[in-house]
Amino acid sequence: MLSAIGLIIAIALLIVMIVKGVDMITASVVTAAIILVTSGLDFWEGLLKNVFRRSWLVLQLLVFN
Numbered sequence: 001m002l003s004a005i006g007l008i009i010a011i012a013l014l015i016v017m018i019v020k021g022v023d024m025i026t027a028s029v030v031t032a033a034i035i036l037v038t039s040g041l042d043f044w045e046g047l048l049k050n051v052f053r054r055s056w057l058v059l060q061l062l063v064f065n
Contacts, residue, residue: 006038 010031017027029047036046 003035003039006035009038010034 013034014027014031017030018024032047033043036043
């Protein structure tokens with residue numbers, strides 16, 4: 001139940017941050033941190049394994065494509 005509430009809060013915060021002009025990378029890291037904390041996953045492991053690996057993949061696709 002807490003993870004569902006965290007997901008809803010994270011989506012709402014993501015929308016607000018994008019409308020306010022926060023860049024997408026910062027907004028996605030903040031919302032990912034909220035989802036990790038509310039779902040009970042390990043914070044640092046979740047950030048390192050999921051968020052930064054996917055960001056690196058997107059960066060490589062943008063640069064080398």
